Amino acid sequence: MKRFRKILVWVSDSTEGQVALDEAAALARESGAALSLAHAIEPPQRLFRLLYPQADELSSLLKGEWERRLQALAEPLRSEGLEVDALVLEGSPFLAFTREVLRGGHDLLVKPVELSSDGRYYGSTDMHLLRKCPAAVWITNRETPSSARILALVDPDPEQDALHEQILQMATSLGELRGAEVHVLHVWEASGERLLANRVSPDELKAYVEEARSRSEKDLGRILDVAGVEIPRDRVHLIKGDVRFLVPEFVRRRDVRMLVMGTLGRTGIQGALIGNTAETILSRVHCPVLTAKPAGFVSPVRA
Numbered sequence: 001m002k003r004f005r006k007i008l009v010w011v012s013d014s015t016e017g018q019v020a021l022d023e024a025a026a027l028a029r030e031s032g033a034a035l036s037l038a039h040a041i042e043p044p045q046r047l048f049r050l051l052y053p054q055a056d057e058l059s060s061l062l063k064g065e066w067e068r069r070l071q072a073l074a075e076p077l078r079s080e081g082l083e084v085d086a087l088v089l090e091g092s093p094f095l096a097f098t099r100e101v102l103r104g105g106h107d108l109l110v111k112p113v114e115l116s117s118d119g120r121y122y123g124s125t126d127m128h129l130l131r132k133c134p135a136a137v138w139i140t141n142r143e144t145p146s147s148a149r150i151l152a153l154v155d156p157d158p159e160q161d162a163l164h165e166q167i168l169q170m171a172t173s174l175g176e177l178r179g180a181e182v183h184v185l186h187v188w189e190a191s192g193e194r195l196l197a198n199r200v201s202p203d204e205l206k207a208y209v210e211e212a213r214s215r216s217e218k219d220l221g222r223i224l225d226v227a228g229v230e231i232p233r234d235r236v237h238l239i240k241g242d243v244r245f246l247v248p249e250f251v252r253r254r255d256v257r258m259l260v261m262g263t264l265g266r267t268g269i270q271g272a273l274i275g276n277t278a279e280t281i282l283s284r285v286h287c288p289v290l291t292a293k294p295a296g297f298v299s300p301v302r303a
Contacts, residue, residue: 003031003173008106008135010097011039011070016112020140024110025077030177033108034083037074038100039066040093063088094128095301101135102303109133113141113288121286130263130282130291134299136170138290148257149181150174153247153281155262156186156219161226163262166292168227171260174290180258183235184224185250187243188216213240244277248284260290263297 009024011017021037028035041063070086077084089096101109114123122130122139129137152171154164168184175182190212196205217238224231239246251259263278282289 004033004108004136005031006036006104006106007033007108007110008036008038008097008101008104010093010109010111011037011073012112013069014112016141020110020112021073023138023140025082026177027108027110027174028077028082029080031173034085035077036085036087036100036104036106037070038087038089038097039070040089040091040096041066042092043090063090094125094132098129098133098299098301099303101133102299102301106135108136108138110138110140113139122282122289127279127282130289132299132301134293134297136166136290136292138288140288148178149183149255150178150258150260151251151254151256152182152184153259153261154184154186154220154223155243156216156223160262160294161223163292163294164223165227167260167262168224168229170290170292172229172231174258174260181235182231183237183254183256184220184231185237185239185247186216186220187239187241187246188213189240189242213238244280244284247281251285251287256287258288258290259285260292262292262294 004027007024007028009021011021024035027033041059043059066088067086070088074084074086087100089100091099097109097111100106109129111126111129113121114126115121126139130139150171152167154167156164171182171184174180190209193205193209196208200208220236220238224236237250239250247259250256261278261281278291
């Protein structure tokens, strides 16, 4: 079971914000994690301060109001025995939260979804965090039933065993917490199949594709063993095709209400970005997502 130690939750005054807080609190109860409630306030710009001399005073009043609101939200949780603190952060929200993750050693950030103005589900701040926040990031919404189906997306690779172990353990832990079905999906392809179609016999091509399928099946079984999770066979899915299109289709067809996946960008490099495949998938799904970073990921943001 994946247990988080320090959870940072993005608190807002929206319905989605309350859902994020409820989800984070439930996970803290189950895992014994410390919980930090936070809200970010952007300081007034220089021009605004010049035009409105009271800008700094208004900003101070706003900060004080949020400090009171966060403490009011924290008190009932503390009365349950949870370890909870309240933080008012300053600066661009994406940067403020990423820096707090770095400073505070948080291993999970829970944030309400920011619906994009261009029709995509996740807004620009969500995508910035998914790309650059070093912790696991859980983007929530208000439409997730407690027993909703959870999908863990994996792409077995011996060099990424730790990442996929994390994905599977997060998915199964949430499944236990919610009493939800957990499904595992691996989308595979036979590399160069189209190119080989005109160069080898049909039997040779069939054998090549079957060998690729068999290898993918073995790799998927291996990563399930490595993670130490037990998933019923009818909930482990091996599908041939383009992962960018098949995952969104699977999510819709199977009524998946939560996707757990990795951000498979380059690892160990300052400024590493979310992988193109992961970003394409996220542009096409409309459900909460919990993402894990690969080992060695280095955020371009500094604390």
